[in-house]
Amino acid sequence: MDTNTTFYRAITKTQDIKIINTELRKTGKVESKKLVKQGYVLINLYGKDLKNLALKVKKEEIEKITPRLGQILNVKVDSTEYKAVIKEIQRDIIKRNITHIDMLVLLPNRYVEVTVPVEFVGESIGVKKGGVLQILLNKLTIKTLPDYLPEKIEIDLSHLDIGDSVHIGDLKLEGIKFIERDDVAIATVTVETEETTETTQTQS
Numbered sequence: 001m002d003t004n005t006t007f008y009r010a011i012t013k014t015q016d017i018k019i020i021n022t023e024l025r026k027t028g029k030v031e032s033k034k035l036v037k038q039g040y041v042l043i044n045l046y047g048k049d050l051k052n053l054a055l056k057v058k059k060e061e062i063e064k065i066t067p068r069l070g071q072i073l074n075v076k077v078d079s080t081e082y083k084a085v086i087k088e089i090q091r092d093i094i095k096r097n098i099t100h101i102d103m104l105v106l107l108p109n110r111y112v113e114v115t116v117p118v119e120f121v122g123e124s125i126g127v128k129k130g131g132v133l134q135i136l137l138n139k140l141t142i143k144t145l146p147d148y149l150p151e152k153i154e155i156d157l158s159h160l161d162i163g164d165s166v167h168i169g170d171l172k173l174e175g176i177k178f179i180e181r182d183d184v185a186i187a188t189v190t191v192e193t194e195e196t197t198e199t200t201q202t203q204s
Contacts, residue, residue, distance in 0.1 A: 018065050019074040019081070022055040036099050045075055045084060047105030053077060062098055069139065070116040072149065075103060085114055085149065106146040113143045113179065116150055118186065122158035126189030131162040137186045140168075141179040148175030160189050 022043060025035060032042055041062045043055040055077060065073070067086055075082045083106045090100035106112060117139050127133050140153060153173075155166060169182030 017072050017074055017083070019076055020057055020061055020065065021076050022057045024077065025054050025056040027054045041098050042100045043075070044100070044102045045077075045082060045105065046102070047082075047084070048107060048110065050082075050105055059097070062101075067098065067101060068117065070114045070149065070151075072106070072146075073103070083146075085112060085146075087114065108146060111143055111145055112149070113141065114149065115139050115141045117152045119152050119154045120157055120187060121154060122156045124157040124160035124164075124189050126160055126162040126164060129162055130192055131189040132192045133157065133160075134188050134190060135186075136188065137180075137184070140186075143177045143179060144175055150176070155187065157187060157189075160187070162189050162191055164189055 025031070025040075025042070035042060035056055039059045040056040041059050043053075043057060045053040045055055055075070065071075067073075067089060069086055069089065071086045073084060073086070075084050084103040085106055086101060087104050088100075088102040089098060091097060092099055104112060104114075118137060120135060124131070124133060142150075150173075153171070157166070160166065165185045165188035167182060167186065168178050168180045168184045171178060
């Protein structure tokens with residue numbers, strides 16, 4: 001389902017839900033470090049009326065699905081499958097490979113709070129006039145039912161002129177409530193100044 005306005009559209013198409021085959025694991029710092037060294041990713045699966053499950057899955061299997069916040073997966077534990085959403089991803093500080101994932105089991109009529117990515121498309125009118133686009137948020141926290149959980153929120157910036165901004169309050173999406181305040185800006189186009197130019201050159 002696509003919802004369109006001047007400044008944005010939300011991509012809420014059905015996610016391509018993949019299955020990951022996991023195994024129960026022992027807990028504890030020593031055992032956890034050992035499993036990570038052996039090439040496993042640790043998963044903590046939790047939910048209402050469900051005892052927390054400590055799981056492990058081969059790193060190669062996780063890498064195939066390119067996990068991200070808000071992604072829905074079918075987690076298979078022995079003969080049982082749980083539909084769950086990724087709530088947190090932890091990575092190795094140096095190698096940046098995934099070491100731990102927290103997942104929440106989804107229930108059909110129970111609201112869930114998750115963080116989803118924002119994707120910006122289109123070249124704004126303001127940028128064409130010489131303005132500078134500033135992206136202030138590249139992910140948003142939402143509260144919704146599983147059926148409305150979007151893969152991402154896509155914001156079309158084509159009509160954004162110099163001095164214009166897109167705020168949380170501009171996003172009116174069916175079945176979705178934003179946790180951030182309505183006056184929080186997501187993106188804005190400003191007049192290019194010497195300071196902005198110097199900052200851009202420094203970053204380059």
